[in-house]
Amino acid sequence: MLPVLGDDHDLNHGDVVVFAPAVLNDRPEPGQEDDWHPVFEYLTLLDPAGFTTYWIDGCCPDDDTWYALRGALQEAGYAVWAYSGDHYRITDPHHEGETLPGIYAALGVPPTSSAKEADALLTELTAHWPHPLAWPALAEAAGADPARHRKIVDDYDL
Known part of the structure; x- marks a missing residue:
């Protein structure tokens, strides 16, 4: 089973695939494997x-x-995979020159759900967070106004 994959892949979470058993990329030196x-x-x-x-x-x-x-999200049937590591930092719009820990993640929306349902669920689950998350493409697919998400992207320099 695959994790949620990026836009540059035709594959996605839960797809069953056949792949060659040989690793194509070299393993980094010890201590430099965080994102490998x-x-x-x-x-x-x-x-x-x-x-x-x-x-x-x-x-x-x-x-x-x-x-x-x-x-x-997983209980509701969605898949979530964080792609960012501890090194990912974002701009703190409230304190000039300071950064905050960031999260860059993929949300896999199952075929039994819609973008509108996913947008509503994420909105509900993160409403109390002190710093908002942005999901402009999902908001647009849901028919919601993506302006709030674009503002978050601009404010936090995402």
Whole structure:
């Protein structure tokens, strides 16, 4: 099973694929492996799961809050994969020159849900956060006004 993949892939969460067993990229030196992921040659798609990927970006909350969000989304049938690591920092719009821990994640929306439902659920689950997340493409797909998300992108320099 695949994690949620990026826009540059035709594959997505839950798709069953065949890939070559040889790793295509070299493993970095010890201590420099934080963002390394093995890459395998994709051969064919056997069974598409039908998920659609949307990107979430913004300030990463504390671990408990992030895991609560992930858990609630997974319980509702969504897939969530964080692509950013501890090094990802974003601009703090309230304190010039300071940064905040960031989170860049992919949300896999299952075929049993819609962009509108995903947008509403994310809005509800993150409404109390001190720093908002942005998901402009999802908001647009949901028929919601993406202006709020574009403002977040601008304010936090995402």
